[in-house]
Amino acid sequence: MRLDIVTIFPEYVQPLRHALVGKAIEQGIVEICVHDLRDWATDVHKTVDDSPYGGGPGMVMKPTVWGAALDDIRLKTGPVASAEALQTAAMHVNKPRHDEKNGIDDPGYSDQTCVGGDEELPLLLIPTPAGKPFEQRDAQSWSREKHIVFACGRYEGIDQRVIDDARKHYRVREVSIGDYVLIGGEVAVLVIAEAVIRLIPGVLGNTLSHQDDSFSHGLLEGPSYTKPRVWRDLEVPEVLLSGNHAKIDRWRRDQALLRTQAVRPELLAHVELSEADREVLGYEDSD
Ligand code: 6GU
Numbered sequence: 001m002r003l004d005i006v007t008i009f010p011e012y013v014q015p016l017r018h019a020l021v022g023k024a025i026e027q028g029i030v031e032i033c034v035h036d037l038r039d040w041a042t043d044v045h046k047t048v049d050d051s052p053y054g055g056g057p058g059m060v061m062k063p064t065v066w067g068a069a070l071d072d073i074r075l076k077t078g079p080v081a082s083a084e085a086l087q088t089a090a091m092h093v094n095k096p097r098h099d100e101k102n103g104i105d106d107p108g109y110s111d112q113t114c115v116g117g118d119e120e121l122p123l124l125l126i127p128t129p130a131g132k133p134f135e136q137r138d139a140q141s142w143s144r145e146k147h148i149v150f151a152c153g154r155y156e157g158i159d160q161r162v163i164d165d166a167r168k169h170y171r172v173r174e175v176s177i178g179d180y181v182l183i184g185g186e187v188a189v190l191v192i193a194e195a196v197i198r199l200i201p202g203v204l205g206n207t208l209s210h211q212d213d214s215f216s217h218g219l220l221e222g223p224s225y226t227k228p229r230v231w232r233d234l235e236v237p238e239v240l241l242s243g244n245h246a247k248i249d250r251w252r253r254d255q256a257l258l259r260t261q262a263v264r265p266e267l268l269a270h271v272e273l274s275e276a277d278r279e280v281l282g283y284e285d286s287d
Contacts (some may be wrong), residue, residue, distance in 0.1 A: 001145060001200060003032045004073050004080075005189055006066075007152040008048060010034045012186040013193075014086075021194060022088035024203045032086040032193075037061075037152075039079040040069040049154075058156035066151065066162040073149055074122065074169050122147040124170035125192065127185030128157060131174035134192055136215035138175070142192075143199035150193070152185035218271040220264060222255025254280045 005013050013034055017025070024030045038046040042064070049059035072078035123145050142148060149170065151158065166172050177188045197203055214221040225236040239251045257280050260267050273281070 001030045001143075001197075002147045003030060003150065003193060004035060004148075005032065005150045005152065005193075006035045006037050006069050006073065007150075007184075007186055007189075008037045008154060009152075009184070009186055010036050012184075013189055015190055016193060017086055017089040020203060021197050024197055024200065025086060026088045027202070029200055029202055030197055033080070033083045034086055035069065035073065035080065035083060037065060037069055040065045040072070052156060056156075060156050061153055061158040061162075063159040063162045063165075066158055067165060070124070070149070070151070070162070070166055070170070121169060121171050122149055124149045124151060124166050124172045125189075126151045126153065126158070126163060126172065126174045127177065127188035127192070128153060128174050129176050129179075129181050130157075131176040134175045134177050134188075134195075136195070136213070139192070139195040139199055142196045145196075148196070150185070150189045152189060154184040217256075218267055219256040220260045220267070222252055222259055250276070253277070257281055 007013060016022070016032055021030070021032075025032060037048050041048055047062070048065050049061050052058065052060045068078070072080045123142065125142075125148060127150070151162075163172055163174070175188070175192065177191050182188060225240060229236050229241070237251070239247055242248065257268075257277055260271075261281055268281070271277075273283075
């Protein structure tokens with residue numbers, strides 16, 4: 001996968017060089033190029049914004065600068081032709097991870113979202129609080145993309161015509177990472193890139209380890225425990241020591257259901273509940 005990130009603060013996305021994403025870069029699973037939007041500014045002050053038509057506070061990012069940047073990224077021309085990929089912070093490749101296990105097959109992914117006509121266009125993601133909420137299923141879908149471009153807006157946003165024009169050459173998605181306002185899109189890019197990259201086969205040592213993720217089955221994950229068995233007078237739940245895997249699976253399911261009911265009850269509406277599930281949740285029998 002290739003990721004291009006356009007921002008006026010290239011340093012802001014340097015955390016991607018570390019840990020699991022850094023390792024994925026090193027393994028050649030993902031290539032990340034960070035571009036300074038000011039490289040496309042044409043005046044001596046490297047101006048990227050201007051006052052809004054119609055008045056009001058704040059500044060709007062200029063279509064001329066963004067248009068040139070998105071053209072060069074798509075065509076690999078201009079500053080992009082010589083752009084260097086992000087280098088990792090440390091060598092990770094030879095360090096085995098705790099969750100790397102032998103004998104676990106890569107389940108792979110079907111390529112159905114990556115075939116035919118428009119699907120060949122790169123995906124342009126524009127983080128904005130006015131976007132559609134980013135969800136785990138988006139991360140799953142985007143983990144199969146060949147080329148994703150992130151356009152980080154600052155100030156009051158990007159001139160709308162940049163987004164309208166980009167649709168000619170990109171599949172464009174405006175996305176929000178939650179109902180709060182950030183100063184710019186950079187932190188959202190870190191969030192989205194990490195959520196996407198960790199799902200690419202081969203990035204997590206153990207490809208089974210994300211199948212039980214919170215949200216993947218519509219439920220929040222329940223609690224986890226490790227040694228020692230007793231710590232500060234607190235014991236690990238007995239069932240986890242029982243070796244009875246049917247019982248352990250049922251217990252984990254119960255914990256996930258109860259946590260979801262307590263913290264995010266609205267998620268339960270989208271989960272298929274068995275009779276046993278309904279009983280744990282205290283639902284009345286419905287015949
Ligand atoms: Cl994606 N961008 C910005 N600037 N603010 C946000 C956001 C994104 N998601 C929530 N708030």
